[in-house]
Amino acid sequence: MKAFKRRLSTMKQAQDASIDLNHADTTIQAFEDESLPPVTLHGYINTTRNRLLSPDICDELRNLMPTRIQLYSDWHLLYSLQQHGASLQSLFGRTASDKAIPARIGYVILIEDRKGGLFGGYCNEPPRPSDSKRYYGNGECFLWRLERVASVDLGDGKPRTGENDGWRFRGYPFTGLNHFVMHSTAHYFSMGAGDGHYGLWCDQALETGVTNPSLTFGNECLSREGAKFHIVNLEVWRVG
Structure with a gap:
């Protein structure tokens, strides 16, 4: 029993x-x-016609961000080339004046080139000038780009791309091969490096830039123009 x-x-x-x-x-x-809460964008003014960021792009970028950052639904425009002028000093000044706590938020950089290419980076710290040898940023950072997807004919005379609007998002996370994540001075801003090449580099006037494959992120050239590109528009957003 x-x-x-x-x-x-x-x-x-x-x-x-x-x-x-x-x-x-x-x-x-x-x-x-x-699902994650939808993103609300703050900071565009009514006269800004060429806007780089959209909720669809936000959703793609969120997939590569740390979980704590993904949950933020409010994104704030800190710098816009169209709204604040083409100057790296202006960009640094506006990100430096932001009072948010860096460890709890993220920053998204978007660049448009002359061929309509859209690309940029995600940073765990705001872009800022540093001394000539010091790198900053950590393994949460990444580079990204939107690339055109070739259309496919299924025999009915209607071309299809297989992706929304004919674009595909590609992200390039931190590889760990080196720690050249972010570097900037009063004369330029850069992300990623190795073997003498920058993953992304922009001049002080925010007029021209350079992009090459980098060991830091394992990226391809980001711009549709090639290794050297012209900056048509540039924005920096705070996530959170």
Whole structure:
């Protein structure tokens, strides 16, 4: 009789444990299925016609951001070439005056070239001038670009791209091969380096830039113009 009661007790414990596990699985699944809140963009003025950022691009960028940053739904425009003038000093000044706590937020850089290419980077710290040898930033940073997707003819005379608006997002996360994440002076801003090449480099007038494959991010050339590009528009956003 005692043995039978022990078996019943054991079966009850196993059943309770199974219920707890099932509840945990349901809770985890519900959390995983919960979509991120939609992004709200703050900072564009009515006269700014050429706007680089859209909620669709935000969603792509969020996929590569740290989880704590993904949850932020308010993005704030800190610098716009069209709204604040073409000057690296102006960019540094506006990011330096931001009072947010850097460890809790992120920064997105968007650049448009003469061929309509759109690319940039994500930074865990705001762009700022540093001394000539010091790099900053960490492994949360990455480079990215939007590339045109070739259309496909399925035989019905209607070309299809397979992607929304004929564009595909490509991200280049930190590789760990070196720590040349971010570097800037009063004369330029850069992300990624190695073998004498910058992943992304912009001059002090924000007129021209350079992009090459870098060891830091394992990226390809980001601009549709090639290794050397002209800056038509540039924006910096605070995420959070």
